[in-house]
Amino acid sequence: MYSIDLQSRTPIYEQLYKKIVELIMKKELKPNDQIPSVRILAKDIGVNPNTVSKAYQQLEHDGIIYSLAGRGSFVAKIDKSSIKEKAFTNFDTAVTEAVNVEITIVELIERLNKREGEQR
Amino acid sequence: MIELKGLTKRFDDFVALDNIDLTIPEGTAFGLLGSNGAGKSTILRILSGIYKQEAGDAHIDGEPIFDNVSVKEKVFFINDETIQFSRFTLIELKDFYKRFYPKFSEEIFEKLKNTIKLPSDKRIDQFSKGMKRQAVVIIGLSCQTDYLLLDEAFDGLDPTMRIIVKRMLVDAMLDRKLTTIISSHNLKEINEVCDTVALMHKGKIIFNRDLDSVKGNIHKVQAAFAIDYDKDAFSDLEVLHYERNQSLTYLIIKGDEEEIKSKLNIKKPLVLDIIPLTLEEIFIYEMEGLGYDCTEIN
Numbered sequence: 001m002y003s004i005d006l007q008s009r010t011p012i013y014e015q016l017y018k019k020i021v022e023l024i025m026k027k028e029l030k031p032n033d034q035i036p037s038v039r040i041l042a043k044d045i046g047v048n049p050n051t052v053s054k055a056y057q058q059l060e061h062d063g064i065i066y067s068l069a070g071r072g073s074f075v076a077k078i079d080k081s082s083i084k085e086k087a088f089t090n091f092d093t094a095v096t097e098a099v100n101v102e103i104t105i106v107e108l109i110e111r112l113n114k115r116e117g118e119q120r
Numbered sequence: 121m122i123e124l125k126g127l128t129k130r131f132d133d134f135v136a137l138d139n140i141d142l143t144i145p146e147g148t149a150f151g152l153l154g155s156n157g158a159g160k161s162t163i164l165r166i167l168s169g170i171y172k173q174e175a176g177d178a179h180i181d182g183e184p185i186f187d188n189v190s191v192k193e194k195v196f197f198i199n200d201e202t203i204q205f206s207r208f209t210l211i212e213l214k215d216f217y218k219r220f221y222p223k224f225s226e227e228i229f230e231k232l233k234n235t236i237k238l239p240s241d242k243r244i245d246q247f248s249k250g251m252k253r254q255a256v257v258i259i260g261l262s263c264q265t266d267y268l269l270l271d272e273a274f275d276g277l278d279p280t281m282r283i284i285v286k287r288m289l290v291d292a293m294l295d296r297k298l299t300t301i302i303s304s305h306n307l308k309e310i311n312e313v314c315d316t317v318a319l320m321h322k323g324k325i326i327f328n329r330d331l332d333s334v335k336g337n338i339h340k341v342q343a344a345f346a347i348d349y350d351k352d353a354f355s356d357l358e359v360l361h362y363e364r365n366q367s368l369t370y371l372i373i374k375g376d377e378e379e380i381k382s383k384l385n386i387k388k389p390l391v392l393d394i395i396p397l398t399l400e401e402i403f404i405y406e407m408e409g410l411g412y413d414c415t416e417i418n
Contacts, residue, residue, distance in 0.1 A: 007308070
């Protein structure tokens with residue numbers, strides 16, 4: 001469930017962060033679900049516990065998980081707007097890149113309309 | 121905490137360590153990288169009290185290391201030579217080390233010995249190379265020291281043994297703030313286990329930073345531009361490596377990703393991909409910058 005790609009170029013703590021956000025968005029982790037302790041997760045995937053702590057600290061800072069002293073870490077009730085805001089930022093970057101290679105906004109709109117048609 | 125200040129070690133004319141300053145806080149998993157002969161093993165030998173430095177200070181928890189029993193019992197050094205010629209059996213060797221390490225745990229030793237199934241009654245010098253390594257690793261882990269030095273010890277272990285060692289390290293780091301220094305040429309392993317790395321070259325430390333900031337500070341760029349730019353066109357960036365392949369330009373650039381992106385975007389790239397480097401690539405490009413170049417040999 002928490003598998004990550006140790007061969008990947010992306011830093012391990014960043015992959016863990018994204019993995020947990022992904023599990024929440026897919027509803028495999030629900031609010032107030034307990035996530036594994038730093039010790040268990042570090043042993044399972046064979047990485048430094050400080051790396052796991054770093055991912056958890058960042059998740060806690062961003063309000064995605066919360067921890068209770070002596071009991072562990074749990075999934076918070078997330079305000080999805082902040083995650084959505086991040087997705088929009090990524091989208092804006094992609095638009096800039098597209099415009100750089102001379103794709104017009106009209107073409108992008110066509111593409112989005114097509115995507116909407118497929119999802120219906 | 122480990123503190124090295126102005127540390128210098130010579131072997132006749134050869135300067136093995138040249139004025140090294142290094143601080144390693146407790147609870148760190150520290151990776152020592154460097155070419156052969158860079159000085160990695162010499163640092164570890166000074167930290168374990170085998171060598172005495174010519175100049176400078178080497179302190180652990182505020183005390184000098186050489187000839188200091190109270191410091192040395194906090195440190196275990198795993199390397200290939202430790203038990204190479206031992207006529208002892210595993211049990212005799214264990215009892216020998218137990219005399220020097222007051223926190224030695226029979227429980228951990230038994231557990232590990234049974235997991236790995238090393239023979240108790242055979243002389244160590246009749247062990248295979250791999251078994252010798254396993255023997256010193258399980259004794260090292262059983263000594264429960266605050267500092268564990270692994271000199272290329274990971275490199276010869278089989279995959280199962282690596283997982284066992286990694287899991288033991290997790291427990292030790294969380295339970296007693298174990299500080300571990302690992303010298304290895306297996307950069308994939310260093311990437312997984314360490315949180316801080318230092319690169320050594322010719323007795324000096326080139327950089328010493330936490331792993332994520334090392335990786336975040338050097339990038340591989342693949343770009344295509346409408347105009348052909350030569351290397352000089354990128355002089356506003358710290359370019360370590362430049363390569364052109366038809367319309368694609370490959371660059372290795374030091375610096376912050378956002379800054380690289382904004383400077384390259386001025387040139388209106390048709391394609392711009394910025395990807396982080398693997399630790400192995402960082403090692404090779406850094407060494408290339410120091411004139412230790414593998415691209416000259418084809």
